[in-house]
Amino acid sequence: MTTVGVLGSPRRAEVDERGATALPSGVRADWIVGADDRWHAATREVGVRQRRLGPAPALETAMRGPGGDAVQRVYGAGGRGDVVVWEIENASPVPFVLAVVVQARREMRVRVEDAVVVVNGAALISATRPPMRWSAGSSGSASAAAMAGDASDAPLRDVRGVEVVLLWPVTHRTVQRLGFTLDGSAAPGDVAAPGALPSIDDVVAGWAAQLRRGMRVDLPDASLQTEVDTARADLLLAATSVARPDEQLLVSLEDWGFDPEAAAAWQRAGWRARQAARRRGRSRPAAESVLSNVRDALVREHGNEVEILPAPRAEWRGGSLDVRDAPTRAGRLSYSVRWHGERPALLWEVREPVTGLVLRAPGLDDVWSTSEAAGEVLLRGPR
Incomplete structure (x- = not known):
């Protein structure tokens, strides 16, 4: 359905x-x-x-x-x-x-x-x-x-x-x-x-405009890209149709940067859902599990430390990948990966970074790290 x-x-x-x-x-x-x-x-x-x-x-x-x-x-x-x-x-x-x-x-x-x-x-x-x-x-x-x-x-x-x-x-x-x-x-x-x-053309165009906000990704896997885009649209639709949002909906809205919808959902959510969302519970219904899994593969955070592409899928190797406006506690992260033979080039920017920011890219280079909010580097590649 x-x-x-x-x-x-x-x-x-x-x-x-x-x-x-x-x-x-x-x-x-x-x-x-x-x-x-x-x-x-x-x-x-x-x-x-x-x-x-x-x-x-x-x-x-x-x-x-x-x-x-x-x-x-x-x-x-x-x-x-x-x-x-x-x-x-x-x-x-x-x-x-x-x-x-x-x-x-x-x-x-x-x-x-x-x-x-x-x-x-x-x-x-x-x-x-x-x-x-x-x-x-x-x-x-x-x-x-x-x-x-x-x-x-x-x-x-x-x-x-x-x-x-x-x-x-x-x-x-x-x-x-x-x-x-x-x-x-x-x-x-x-x-x-x-x-x-x-x-129908107006409606499809309107949804395309809605999906140009929040966290956007451009993946090297066309099938997964379609799943993610569809799940983001379904998430937005669910944000206003659920009278009492649960923790899964709250977390997904926050993780994917739909801030107005997340704020409204928090107002409607019950105490238990808000408490569970603060603990970042990870069980998901079907559409949201796609978003959860892809988000975890692209961005992870531990306080002021943010991991870029911590768990890339094997089939992504050699393909171009872009992430835009991923919300983290350390700032709003955008990055791109381009490959030069066996070595990945990483370009990144963190807007409004916190003091003490640390970036790592364990899925691309297990020793690299930086405290710079923006830059580019040629990494040695996954081992």
Whole structure:
């Protein structure tokens, strides 16, 4: 599952590997495409692929159909009501029907006001136009009716069911945009229209800008670099979505230099979490363990003594490596490693260094040390 949302809001949605989206209200939304040959349900089709759009918490899920793909993109866009956007692109040369399957554990009361789908009195989905057809009933029965051609074209007014299917036509080479409201109490008139929300490109660019602060790394391992960038984005998203941060979240925010988020998280954390964070506990959930392990490989500190690249991975040898603005108690550290044959060249700078600063680089040269806050040196290399 991938968490999507926007910074500054605690509301989140969870997206699975096939694009199904679980909302905070307990409602789940799946998607089915009616093509020339048959209905294609993303939950069951073999030809479904998903990728993350860079480090941003934004997903693209493609489902193969006759002549081309149906492509779903999911991302947090903010706006009134805290909206998660679905973009469904018809990348094929022929039109298809998009069926959005809305399911809940209890019976829903559903109606449409203008182009807003209202569930139990609150806005749930905003669209550019009302659904063309719909069906409602028990779990599985509404989907079966829609795929059998029995969906209704009557106005959708106060229907009931634990499953409701909403159908929109999507012409070839076009995109249907839907906004799912995360605020479970938003009135229909209080949600943003899909066309007023940021595009996927805007959101990806916004996340890239967010990740240009804090501690940044440029690693010689492309796969690990992707993991780190993704984990940093997930860490930022978790910083505002967790009501009572634990010590792992506090430590990771501090270690990676997200100072405003760390300060806010400290205010919300309980006494035990703050005490544990001060002891620098090292157990981590999955995304944060990547950050913890990489941080420990790149920077370690012991009072006024800072170790540069104390535990480099074997596959990093010979590759260029950069660290920018790593927060330490001795100052904010940046450094670069470049190789000249078997010998590494180290360039470093510590901003606002403490008195008595000592730098070492045990992973590059086990005898070298300096008290200079900036400089460059050709080291002898690991032994």
